[in-house]
Amino acid sequence: RLAKLESRGTISGRSRCPLSATSSSATMSSMPAFGSSMSVQKLSPSAMLKRSFNRTSASHTKVLQRSIPFSRVRVGRGGRVATAMAAPSPRPRPTPMVPDAPSAITHLECALEGDRYDAHALHNLSKAGKPLLVKYDYDKARATLTRDELARRPNTMWKWREILPVTKTENCVYLGEEATPVLEAPRLASQLGVEEAGGGLYVKDEGRLPTGSFKARGLVMAVSMAKELGVTRMAMPTNGNAGAALAAYCTRCGIESYAFAPDDTPECNIREMDIQGAKVWKANGYIDDCGKIVGGGESALKWFNTSTLKEPYRIEGKKTMGLELAEQFGFDNLPDVILYPTGGGTGLIGMWKAFEELELLGIRPKGSKKPRMVAVQAEGCAPIVNAYDKGEEFAARVDNAQTRTAMGIRVPAAIGDFLILRACRESNGYAVRVTDDEIDEAQKEFAGAEGILLCPEGAATYAAYKNGLSSGQISKGETAILFNCATGLKYPLPPSDKTIDINQPIDYDAIANA
Numbered sequence: 001r002l003a004k005l006e007s008r009g010t011i012s013g014r015s016r017c018p019l020s021a022t023s024s025s026a027t028m029s030s031m032p033a034f035g036s037s038m039s040v041q042k043l044s045p046s047a048m049l050k051r052s053f054n055r056t057s058a059s060h061t062k063v064l065q066r067s068i069p070f071s072r073v074r075v076g077r078g079g080r081v082a083t084a085m086a087a088p089s090p091r092p093r094p095t096p097m098v099p100d101a102p103s104a105i106t107h108l109e110c111a112l113e114g115d116r117y118d119a120h121a122l123h124n125l126s127k128a129g130k131p132l133l134v135k136y137d138y139d140k141a142r143a144t145l146t147r148d149e150l151a152r153r154p155n156t157m158w159k160w161r162e163i164l165p166v167t168k169t170e171n172c173v174y175l176g177e178e179a180t181p182v183l184e185a186p187r188l189a190s191q192l193g194v195e196e197a198g199g200g201l202y203v204k205d206e207g208r209l210p211t212g213s214f215k216a217r218g219l220v221m222a223v224s225m226a227k228e229l230g231v232t233r234m235a236m237p238t239n240g241n242a243g244a245a246l247a248a249y250c251t252r253c254g255i256e257s258y259a260f261a262p263d264d265t266p267e268c269n270i271r272e273m274d275i276q277g278a279k280v281w282k283a284n285g286y287i288d289d290c291g292k293i294v295g296g297g298e299s300a301l302k303w304f305n306t307s308t309l310k311e312p313y314r315i316e317g318k319k320t321m322g323l324e325l326a327e328q329f330g331f332d333n334l335p336d337v338i339l340y341p342t343g344g345g346t347g348l349i350g351m352w353k354a355f356e357e358l359e360l361l362g363i364r365p366k367g368s369k370k371p372r373m374v375a376v377q378a379e380g381c382a383p384i385v386n387a388y389d390k391g392e393e394f395a396a397r398v399d400n401a402q403t404r405t406a407m408g409i410r411v412p413a414a415i416g417d418f419l420i421l422r423a424c425r426e427s428n429g430y431a432v433r434v435t436d437d438e439i440d441e442a443q444k445e446f447a448g449a450e451g452i453l454l455c456p457e458g459a460a461t462y463a464a465y466k467n468g469l470s471s472g473q474i475s476k477g478e479t480a481i482l483f484n485c486a487t488g489l490k491y492p493l494p495p496s497d498k499t500i501d502i503n504q505p506i507d508y509d510a511i512a513n514a
Contacts, residue, residue: 098174261287317350376464378436381412393421454482
């Protein structure tokens with residue numbers, strides 16, 4: 001039908017799409033006016049379209065519609081045609097994982113003296129040289145932070161925005177901090193007589209977090225707050241995993257990072273920090289010696305000291321382990337005992353704070369039963385255990401600290417020592433040491449029985465659990481949670497050296513008996 005129109009001079013063969021940007025004014029001016037055989041009349045594209053197609057049918061419109069890219073064509077009354085540019089399709093985006101909810105932060109408070117500090121200014125320690133704790137308006141937070149609302153939000157650690165310190169959503173650095181699973185250990189529970197007694201053995205596997213360890217929780221919060229407060233350079237001492245998390249999150253938001261590690265830190269951790277953007281140095285000392293390097297550089301290099309508990313916000317990230325665990329157990333019936341690998345102790349302190357905050361929010365009834373907190377340390381570095389056994393409030397530094405594989409709990413002195421001891425005592429828990437041999441055997445046993453590769457620090461909690469069953473400090477009828485603080489893949493593993501010579505007959509009996 002368009003061909004007929006062309007033959008009658010109604011429409012130019014070069015201009016089937018008068019709206020096309022390629023139609024020239026010359027083409028339009030040379031086109032005969034509708035109903036006229038001789039005169040030439042200049043028309044605007046829209047006028048030409050109306051006059052040329054006033055009597056066309058819907059079928060003509062379909063042809064035209066196929067000819068006009070990026071346009072919508074509709075037929076009006078009397079067959080008149082109107083066009084409009086189509087809006088571009090929105091770019092597909094995933095569901096936001098950080099809810100846009102207001103933080104109820106009010107102030108910071110010295111954990112020892114109780115004096116207050118501005119929540120919107122940069123701080124390290126209090127005037128007393130002790131950690132600062134973040135405080136919130138819990139009445140304000142409870143208006144929106146309810147069980148039902150939590151169930152609707154994405155299942156990340158950021159779902160607790162009202163009782164996290166970052167006030168602006170755009171400052172929440174995100175690398176996928178999903179809730180980590182609680183995994184049952186039924187075979188070992190059966191072997192140990194726990195299942196028969198009505199108890200349970202579970203692992204909260206923090207190795208699923210970004211950078212493969214629970215350090216991601218603390219460092220994402222510290223870096224997010226550094227971003228919010230205008231920090232451009234951060235530094236920390238590390239036994240490996242914390243430095244890796246610092247490097248990743250700083251790189252993510254454009255903050256410069258520096259990490260200082262003992263020279264026997266696993267090489268995979270050193271390389272991980274380096275490839276993710278941190279400037280990394282190994283030092284011939286312990287982590288607290290590395291901390292002195294960081295402290296000495298505060299004035300010289302103007303970095304923010306992000307050492308464990310020397311800034312207020314890593315606790316806030318780590319406390320989400322307790323919040324998350326409570327939700328995973330339905331809030332009302334928490335586990336009886338939590339065994340936690342303890343170096344600096346930020347996570348243990350944070351979880352104890354979390355259980356208190358759940359009551360202040362009304363999510364759990366006041367006075368609800370809380371888990372007993374057990375601080376697990378290595379025999380060669382157990383300052384918290386030493387202080388616990390002596391009934392002391394503060395822990396003396398351990399000289400010549402040694403651990404064979406569990407580097408994360410080789411912390412000779414913890415600045416939050418009194419908070420760790422307070423949580424253990426208030427919860428009717430305790431502090432305990434395990435040997436390097438027990439750690440290695442526990443890692444092998446757990447992996448072989450449950451298919452879960454614990455890191456050495458996580459394996460220390462299983463060794464302590466078995467010792468607790470033997471000593472009666474833990475009942476077989478109780479539910480226990482072991483914290484696996486990192487994936488075991490980040491640590492050196494025992495060698496596996498069995499080989500087969502394909503040029504020789506295969507000895508299947510030897511394979512079967514291996």
